[in-house]
Amino acid sequence: MKNAFRQSMAWLHTWAGLIVSWMLFAIFLGGTLACFDKELDYWMRPALHHLAPGPTSMDAAAASLRTMAPHADTLYLRPPDARDPSIHGFVFEPSKAYLDVALNPRDGKRIPATVGGNFFFDLHYSLQAGKLGSYLVGLAGMLMLLALISGVIIHRRVFKDFFVFRPRAGGQRAWLDGHNFTGVLGLPFHLMIAYTGVIIMMSNYMYAGVQIGYRGDLVRYYDALSGAPKIVEQHRPPDHVASLDAILNDAVRRLGGPVASLEVEHIHDASITVSALAAGNGKVAGGLRTLVYDGAQGSFRSELSAPPAAYRVYQFLSGLHRVQFGGTAIRWLYFLLGATGSVMLATATQVWIKKRSRQAGAAGLRSGYGLVKILNVAVIAGMPVASAALLWANRLLPYDLPDRANLEAESFCASWLLAAVWGALRLQRGKPWRDLFAVTAVLLLALPLMNALTQPRSSLLASVADRDWVLVGVDVTSFVLGLGFAWLGWLSTCTRQRAETRQRAAALSLTQAQAEAP
């Protein structure tokens, strides 16, 4: 009975895992890179690298946003912080795409567009496919949770196997050891990240609470969450608009710490209201306090009551996932654990195919097995190529192109497609893994050089002299990762050779045995 249960869990692990492994790999790698989304944002916006010293103007930024989106009713502004010197503006305009721009903190002018590190964040939570994408990611997260639970059940010797690694055993054994090692090493992290990842977007796909508690009225549900009093429109334009800089200063003084964001609501009405959300200050759940101001007179109106306890729990759980709380050290920890998770997923798909290598060999590439092989190389070796190519595109595309952000995204997609096609074609005869790892290695190793040629003032040497450690960090990390991919490329050349030698030896001994047979 006990055995049958474990067997059924092995079943669950194999199939729940396989069908989402490639999507999860993309989500994991995207999330891993998004740990440093703001740092990549900064690297990808050279206009921010040498800002003239001077005061920050939230008013200039707001004015600039209002010309960009004249019909918007609400503006969100994020003042500069330690990780991002720009003012970030977010605007929803009716029947238009969501506007998310970086603005010069001095004069509010728009910084030349880039998809920024935010690209990986969008990829991580929606696969760049909007609401449908977020459903798919939610489902993938759920399947990951299932694969983790069943993985723990089928793994009898979690502790012992952790210390077992037999790379020389070759084939399935080595891949399985690698999968177990990375899976067990990151297990608490993976469980946490899968559950918190699923619940982060729960209001997108788990409506039952709203349906039963609020008869499906999402607006009332969100009002209850925020605790904000309803703003009554006065249907006349404001005769005066208060300075956002003055409000920001007052909020910082009252909160005794930095402000994470300003929200300006009803900007075309006399009821204009500004809310200042306190920064998290190292709290996992993020900022707790919100101050509300009269947007016309600039006078302090009230402080919102603390969020409901259950929502605070939600904020804590999603905060664990969003990792905005612990500074650079924690972000690096998440980055490394995320990378470990990516390796766990990559090895998982290899275990699946190695375990079935006999059938897969017989069925050829035009079969389900072939599809798995193609997806393995296309996703696992292809996505790193595309991610590195994105950084190249950012530096190589002219900065005055109006459609620059889209072109960057297209170069990411195009290079991934190219890598995937190349990988699939080379699977028949050739070393697709080696090829793609090598391309990634070259792109990453040469990134600092390319950066120095295209942006001399932001080159590695210049950044060291300027003590701009974020820019130094991106270049150095790219180089180190490039070394890692070069090593992977070298490994995939060797293992292939070893496997071929083994096969040849086996074939030889077989013919010898046949020849010796009477």
Add this chain to the structure above:
Amino acid sequence: MSASPSNVKQGRSTTRTYRLAVFSRISAALAGGYLVAYASAALLTVILPFSRINRAVTASLLSFVVWALVAVWAFAAGSAWRSWWPLLAAGSLMLLLALAFRDYGMRP
């Protein structure tokens, strides 16, 4: 359809029966699991002893744990049929109960 892991051996893993069995279990785990999770969130929103917003949020947070447990159970069940019908029954029952007491569920 009634294939269960113990009577499907590796050697037959490519047969149509096996594929159907895998498909049935995965859809029971996902679709059936979602139904039970949704229904449990609805029912918990009615019966938890908290204020309304806390009931709704807590119920949603817990529903994903319910989903995971139900999915494990769907794979462990003896047959495909036995993995499906209890999910449908439990989901419908909880949903009906939640709907029957939905006015009580809207108390502040």
